[in-house]
Amino acid sequence: MIHCHALLWGPARQPLTPPLIVHLPAGSFTAVTGANGVGKTSLLKVFAGLQRPLAGTLQVARGPVGYLVQQHAIDRQFPITLGELVAAGFWGQRLARAQKAERLQAALAAWQLDGLAGLSLQAMSGGQLQRALLARMSLTDAPLLLLDEPEANLDAAGQTLLWAHLRAWQAQGRTLLVVCHDAAAVRRHARHCLALAPERAELYEVA
Numbered sequence: 001m002i003h004c005h006a007l008l009w010g011p012a013r014q015p016l017t018p019p020l021i022v023h024l025p026a027g028s029f030t031a032v033t034g035a036n037g038v039g040k041t042s043l044l045k046v047f048a049g050l051q052r053p054l055a056g057t058l059q060v061a062r063g064p065v066g067y068l069v070q071q072h073a074i075d076r077q078f079p080i081t082l083g084e085l086v087a088a089g090f091w092g093q094r095l096a097r098a099q100k101a102e103r104l105q106a107a108l109a110a111w112q113l114d115g116l117a118g119l120s121l122q123a124m125s126g127g128q129l130q131r132a133l134l135a136r137m138s139l140t141d142a143p144l145l146l147l148d149e150p151e152a153n154l155d156a157a158g159q160t161l162l163w164a165h166l167r168a169w170q171a172q173g174r175t176l177l178v179v180c181h182d183a184a185a186v187r188r189h190a191r192h193c194l195a196l197a198p199e200r201a202e203l204y205e206v207a
C-alpha cells in the first residue's frame with residue numbers, strides 16, 4: 001500500500017529524520033509516534049500527496065485517501081453544518097439520494113451525533129467536531145486512512161468508539177496510519193509502530 005525508500009521530508013526543506021525505508025502492506029495498522037515537532041504530521045501530508053518529499057522514492061497505492069487533520073487546521077468560520085460536514089465523506093461516490101440519507105443517519109448514530117446535524121461548525125464542541133470528522137471518514141470508501149491524533153478532544157466514551165471503529169476499518173481491509181501520543185493505546189491497538197526521532201526512523205512490531 002505504501003512503500004518508501006530513503007524518503008526524506010520536511011516542510012522547511014530540512015529533513016527531519018534519517019532516510020525512511022519502510023513497506024506498509026494493505027490492511028496494516030501502524031501507529032506513528034515521536035516527540036512534538038519530529039515530523040509526524042508532515043509525513044502524513046507527504047503520504048496524502050499534500051507535501052512533496054525532499055528526496056527518495058514513495059509509492060502509494062492508487063485510490064482515494066482519507067485524511068483526518070488536527071482541528072487547528074480547520075477554519076471554524078466556514079459556513080457548514082455538522083450534517084453537511086459528515087456528508088462530505090460521500091465525495092466521489094455514486095449513491096442514490098435515499099442511500100446517502102440512510103448511511104448519513106447511521107454514521108451520525110454510530111458516532112453519537114444524533115440530533116446535532118444542524119449545528120454550525122462554529123458551535124460544535126471540540127469533541128463533537130472530532131466525532132463529526134471521524135463520521136465523515138467512516139462514509140468514505142478510501143482504502144488508505146491517515147489519522148492525525150484522532151483521540152484528541154474525545155472523552156472516554158468517544159475514545160472507546162474510536163478504537164472500535166479503527167479495528168472495524170482494518171477488518172474491512174483498509175490500511176491505517178494513526179499518529180498517536182498515547183503509548184498505552186498504541187500497545188493495545190496497533191500491530192506496528194513507526195517511531196520517529198531526529199536520529200532514527202524505524203518500524204517495529206508492537207509486543
Ligand SMILES: Nc1ncnc2c1ncn2[C@@H]1O[C@H](COP(=O)(O)OP(=O)(O)OP(=O)(O)O)[C@@H](O)[C@H]1O
Pocket residue numbers: 010011012016034035036037038039040041042043
Ligand atoms: N509550514 C511550515 N513551515 C515551516 N516549518 C514548519 C511548517 N509546518 C511545520 N513546520 C516544522 O516542521 C517540523 C515538523 O512539524 P510537524 O507538524 O510535522 O511535527 P509533528 O511531529 O506532527 O508535531 P506535533 O506532535 O507537535 O503535532 C516542526 O519543527 C515544525 O515547526
